[in-house]
Amino acid sequence: MAEASVKPTPLLKDELDIVIPTIRNLDFLEMWRPFFEQYHLIIVQDGDPSKTIKVPEGFDYELYNRNDINRILGPKASCISFKDSACRCFGYMVSKKKYIYTIDDDCFVAKDPSNKDINALEQHIKNLLSPATPNFFNTLYDPYREGADFVRGYPFSLREGVPTAVSHGLWLNIPDYDAPTQLVKPRERNSRYVDAVLTIPKGTLFPMCGMNLGFNRELIGPAMYFGLMGDGQPIGRYDDMWAGWCVKVICDHMGWGVKTGLPYIWHSKASNPFTNLRKEYKGIFWQEDLIPFFQSVVLPKECTTVQKCYIELSKLVKEKLGPIDPYFVKLSEAMVTWIEAWDELNPAGEDSK
Amino acid sequence: MAEASVKPTPLLKDELDIVIPTIRNLDFLEMWRPFFEQYHLIIVQDGDPSKTIKVPEGFDYELYNRNDINRILGPKASCISFKDSACRCFGYMVSKKKYIYTIDDDCFVAKDPSNKDINALEQHIKNLLSPATPNFFNTLYDPYREGADFVRGYPFSLREGVPTAVSHGLWLNIPDYDAPTQLVKPRERNSRYVDAVLTIPKGTLFPMCGMNLGFNRELIGPAMYFGLMGDGQPIGRYDDMWAGWCVKVICDHMGWGVKTGLPYIWHSKASNPFTNLRKEYKGIFWQEDLIPFFQSVVLPKECTTVQKCYIELSKLVKEKLGPIDPYFVKLSEAMVTWIEAWDELNPAGEDSK
Numbered sequence: 001m002a003e004a005s006v007k008p009t010p011l012l013k014d015e016l017d018i019v020i021p022t023i024r025n026l027d028f029l030e031m032w033r034p035f036f037e038q039y040h041l042i043i044v045q046d047g048d049p050s051k052t053i054k055v056p057e058g059f060d061y062e063l064y065n066r067n068d069i070n071r072i073l074g075p076k077a078s079c080i081s082f083k084d085s086a087c088r089c090f091g092y093m094v095s096k097k098k099y100i101y102t103i104d105d106d107c108f109v110a111k112d113p114s115n116k117d118i119n120a121l122e123q124h125i126k127n128l129l130s131p132a133t134p135n136f137f138n139t140l141y142d143p144y145r146e147g148a149d150f151v152r153g154y155p156f157s158l159r160e161g162v163p164t165a166v167s168h169g170l171w172l173n174i175p176d177y178d179a180p181t182q183l184v185k186p187r188e189r190n191s192r193y194v195d196a197v198l199t200i201p202k203g204t205l206f207p208m209c210g211m212n213l214g215f216n217r218e219l220i221g222p223a224m225y226f227g228l229m230g231d232g233q234p235i236g237r238y239d240d241m242w243a244g245w246c247v248k249v250i251c252d253h254m255g256w257g258v259k260t261g262l263p264y265i266w267h268s269k270a271s272n273p274f275t276n277l278r279k280e281y282k283g284i285f286w287q288e289d290l291i292p293f294f295q296s297v298v299l300p301k302e303c304t305t306v307q308k309c310y311i312e313l314s315k316l317v318k319e320k321l322g323p324i325d326p327y328f329v330k331l332s333e334a335m336v337t338w339i340e341a342w343d344e345l346n347p348a349g350e351d352s353k
Numbered sequence: 354m355a356e357a358s359v360k361p362t363p364l365l366k367d368e369l370d371i372v373i374p375t376i377r378n379l380d381f382l383e384m385w386r387p388f389f390e391q392y393h394l395i396i397v398q399d400g401d402p403s404k405t406i407k408v409p410e411g412f413d414y415e416l417y418n419r420n421d422i423n424r425i426l427g428p429k430a431s432c433i434s435f436k437d438s439a440c441r442c443f444g445y446m447v448s449k450k451k452y453i454y455t456i457d458d459d460c461f462v463a464k465d466p467s468n469k470d471i472n473a474l475e476q477h478i479k480n481l482l483s484p485a486t487p488n489f490f491n492t493l494y495d496p497y498r499e500g501a502d503f504v505r506g507y508p509f510s511l512r513e514g515v516p517t518a519v520s521h522g523l524w525l526n527i528p529d530y531d532a533p534t535q536l537v538k539p540r541e542r543n544s545r546y547v548d549a550v551l552t553i554p555k556g557t558l559f560p561m562c563g564m565n566l567g568f569n570r571e572l573i574g575p576a577m578y579f580g581l582m583g584d585g586q587p588i589g590r591y592d593d594m595w596a597g598w599c600v601k602v603i604c605d606h607m608g609w610g611v612k613t614g615l616p617y618i619w620h621s622k623a624s625n626p627f628t629n630l631r632k633e634y635k636g637i638f639w640q641e642d643l644i645p646f647f648q649s650v651v652l653p654k655e656c657t658t659v660q661k662c663y664i665e666l667s668k669l670v671k672e673k674l675g676p677i678d679p680y681f682v683k684l685s686e687a688m689v690t691w692i693e694a695w696d697e698l699n700p701a702g703e704d705s706k
Binding site for chain 1: 492503530543544640
């Protein structure tokens with residue numbers, strides 16, 4: 001592995017929170033107990049606040065429902081989605097830790113090819129603590145992994161890498177398909193374990209899935225806004241995608257890296273494709289305009305913090321995407337509200353800005 | 354797999370040539386016999402033409418040494434390197450086939466994790482016959498492979514993909530390291546089999562290794578020039594790198610894709626790191642200027658053929674890299690000679706231009 005790598009993997013017990021949008025399944029935490037019990041959990045209940053979420057004994061957690069969000073944020077609570085897992089980003093805001101790991105409650109512990117349980121969190125920590133290489137592609141994948149390095153022809157000036165902001169993990173069993181693909185291929189399962197971590201090159205967008213995601217909250221937290229989805233909104237299932245496009249554009253501007261690949265989790269069940277189609281159908285055609293928009297975004301040099309980048313992006317969203325649908329005007333305003341709320345809960349000096 | 358994929362894999366017996374720079378090892382062809390015997394070989398002898406290369410019975414081949422190259426190209430033979438495996442590109446020029454596979458004589462058949470011999474050529478053909486996706490990153494890797502597809506958030510307008518021009522395969526055992534890394538890590542071996550093929554995104558450069566490489570000669574052949582290396586030149590071991598940077602910039606301009614990943618070959622022995630250091634040392638600091646140069650190249654719209662792109666690139670090389678060292682002026686002139694020789698041997702209408 002290249003010299004900059006970190007080993008052995010520190011556990012980051014005091015530096016990482018696990019954020020879960022809701023827990024409908026008691027088995028979920030039991031299965032993850034060996035890996036999660038030592039961490040603090042932030043559960044953001046996505047539905048009816050009168051219902052109670054049961055958390056098994058032995059876990060250290062805080063739970064927020066809609067009433068809590070309204071109480072803490074007041075009128076600014078309007079930027080947090082209701083009845084949608086997009087509400088999870090409230091957890092990113094109230095955390096005080098440097099790193100976040102977020103996972104869905106239908107994601108279980110996967111096994112590697114040697115049939116060993118995969119400690120997903122440990123791999124995310126490895127990814128986040130080692131540098132990223134967005135400025136040139138390394139054909140042997142992550143050069144900081146054991147047994148790997150930079151190949152012949154890789155410029156030496158780029159081998160120090162850049163800070164890693166995001167670690168995007170993958171899914172065995174049920175792949176993260178959109179509704180049309182789910183409908184066309186109801187039986188497709190992902191059984192291919194690809195033993196790789198790689199940096200998504202600068203200037204390249206990707207579909208960021210929120211199911212199994214780690215990030216450096218101190219670096220990129222203020223851009224990890226999951227948008228307006230669910231109750232009262234014309235769109236769903238684009239919360240993580242929206243965040244990913246914003247995050248990637250801002251990481252490229254700030255000189256930070258985004259990694260994808262390992263670790264895998266076991267995605268246990270496909271969501272209903274008919275419900276998904278209803279949630280997605282506007283997104284499916286809107287994204288044809290969103291991608292060229294995000295590909296064309298150039299942030300000015302004056303944007304030296306993530307907050308400044310994000311406010312600038314919100315202006316571009318209103319100007320360029322507002323004409324497509326009034327939803328994007330509302331979303332651009334919610335982006336500003338999100339930053340205001342973030343700064344209120346995270347006063348300057350308490351985290352890096 | 355996404356709809357555009359091709360299966361079963363056609364063998365392309367009449368459409369593919371195998372180009373080998375030299376054969377110092379009789380075991381080499383014996384080991385590949387089950388996979389290569391049905392194809393035509395073009396062997397380009399890289400050293401002393403008075404020595405005879407032995408080819409085992411049963412192979413259909415043509416062999417070119419320096420005397421043949423001089424006879425066929427006349428004064429234009431100056432663009433073909435001598436005493437360096439860079440001479441292999443002469444084989445690309447004299448071939449009349451649509452596809453080329455090129456491999457070094459120290460590369461043997463590798464085994465997959467189930468201990469089965471890997472048919473590298475078959476995987477290259479799969480890669481070349483299925484589309485590439487350079488405009489957006491798919492997190493489940495090649496969407497055209499069996500058991501995979503485009504994930505949620507991948508724009509539908511981009512799912513048709515683009516033609517694949519290059520298939521870059523990898524190496525188990527001895528990794529393709531530069532001399533400094535070889536010296537620092539003499540015992541490092543690559544034992545990680547990464548079961549993936551992916552498209553290198555548009556706008557991203559990569560280190561293209563010529564050890565195990567397939568390409569569509571009809572599309573990108575005229576840009577597959579391996580430069581001036583070896584005898585009489587101040588540099589070696591940058592032949593494939595140079596070709597890769599030129600090819601990638603031109604593929605990005607033309608809207609074609611470059612894939613990397615599977616198949617693996619078994620790279621049997623490391624070349625001498627001290628000899629390599631002598632060949633590489635100028636390249637190691639020149640590449641610090643070459644990469645920003647290639648990252649900044651914008652080809653004009655008028656460049657509608659690979660030949661036009663390549664001539665334009667040769668002008669930029671002279672103008673921007675010439676001031677670094679007179680070698681680049683000589684190289685830029687050799688790039689023009691290469692295109693003239695290519696067009697002479699491949700008159701218009703006989704291949705796609």
